[in-house]
Amino acid sequence: MHRRFARRSANKQRLIFALLLLSVLTSGCISARKTPNLEQIFATARASTGKRPVVVIPGILGSELINPKTGEKVWPSAFRTSQEGLPISPNLEANHDDLIPGKIVETAKLAKLLPEVYVYRDLLDALRRYAGYREGEWNNPPVDGDRDTFYVFAYDWRRDNVTNARELVRRLQLLKEKLKRPDLKFNIVAHSMGGLIARYAAMYGDADLPAGDATIQPSWGGAAHISKIIMIGVPNEGAADAFATLVEGYSVTEGLRRRVPLLNKLTAEDAARTPSVFQLLPHAGSVKFLDENLKLIPIDLYDVAVWKQYGWSAIHTDGFRRRFAQTHSAKEASDGANGINGTDGGGAVDELDAYLAATLNRARRFHQALDAGDGTNAPVVLLAIGGDCEETLNSPVLLRDEKRNRWVTLTRPREFRTSSGTKVSKQQVTQAMYMPGDGRVTRASLLGENLFRSREAQTGFSLSRYAVFGCDLHGQLPRNKTLQDNALTAIVNEVMR
Helix, strand or coil, X not given: XXXXXXXXXXXXXXXXXXXXXXXXXXXXXXXXXXXXXXXXXCHHHHHCCCECCEEEECCCCCEEEECCXXXXXXXXXXXXXXCCCCCCCCCHHHCCCCCEEEEECCEXXXXXXXXXXXXXXXXXXXXXXXXXXXXXXXXXXXXXXXXXXXXXXXXXXXXXXXXXXXXXXXXXXXXXXXXXXXCCCEEEEEECXXXXXXXXXXXXXXXXXXXXXXCCCCCCHHHHCEEEEEEECCCCCCCHHHHHHHHHCECXXXXXXXXXXXXXXXXXXXXXXXXXXXXXXXXXXXXXXXXXXXXXXXXXXXXXXXXXXXXXXHHHCHHHHHHHHHHHHHHHHHHHHCCCCCCCHHHHHHHXXXXXXXXXXXXXXXXXXXXXXXXXXXXXXXXXXXXXXXXXXXXXXXXXXXXXXXXXXXXXXXXXXXXXXXXXXXXXXXXXXXXXXXXXXXXXXXXXXXXXXXXXXXXXXXXXXXXXXEXXXXXXXXXXXXXXXXXHHHHHCCECC
């Protein structure tokens, strides 16, 4: 027994020694990831004065939506409200409701039993705490609000991006008048869709998209107001994840899609009513769909007939179309009772299809505007900051289900068999569908790689010399201290004279 105890003791000592040796050999691999000390790095910048003013633009879902009649915060909220969403009609300009944008969403508490979600709080804190900026009010800016001040552009993220870009330009013009600085330019720090709004504002000022199919040429009308745009996770060539949102809906919390129903605030029906989501779709030169053999197939993502063929979006579900027709008929009956002439309620479905066609066409023209160049370098500096460590959807797969006589669209990889019986593994599908990115926006889209390759010469949009990458999810990029380090570095040294 003594010898058995001695052997056990010796074995235990050898195991401890082996673990200690392993910990020494691998200490460099398992040590905590270091983050920059922003307070120390920007001590000088924080103490200095005269820094060019900044405008912060959040991405989609990043602004509060308020019911002005009741004061109810419709977004973000733990539970759905009576608000149905934006109206649906082919007259896109008329599709708005009474909700107004509130503040930027710094944090969100979606349920009592769930932790608070940090959204833009850390980014704003970085501007205040590390870089020496203070927040200013658009309508009542401080006397010296032309320097060391940041302004937040909150907006109704459901609406057309051109509408919001034009509003941004008007707000900048009015702010400059209040500050009595007609020559003033702002730096913009924009996340996700906010970067597309900023780019359109810089390229076209307060101008709308040209009617019809007229050629779109940048005027750079907004360059009089904008010096630099820091683009954090911006889908410059669109995102296949937006397509997935239109097909399946969107989960607010990264990585929890479909696991927590409470958090699926933006359903597929909500997305169908939201023009801005369509404007996040991949641009024409970046659309990639795969067949059952994982080969590229041509798809016109702006053709309403293609959406009908594959049954994409809630608009092509029987339940949504039936409810829309019923609502339309009820409204027609109400209008008739009040002496208002209307159309035949049976035309409701046609109106729904016309809305989708108009929305897709508007998205196509918006993409053309962002992709347009005038043969010169951009007068506004563009810096791309993003993530490229996460598998990110780039190429959905289209499969034919002959038994049910329908198409199946894969936005997440799974194993399947081809029509010839060949087994395609989940790993093969994953490799074909995904590209490096931040989980929602690919590295290629952030950089505009496909657009840049398609041009014979450098034109209005080039990011090849100004790009910084880190490892984080799309929604966490504004909180990443390494990326904050780069964003702040790009703006704090620009001092007003």
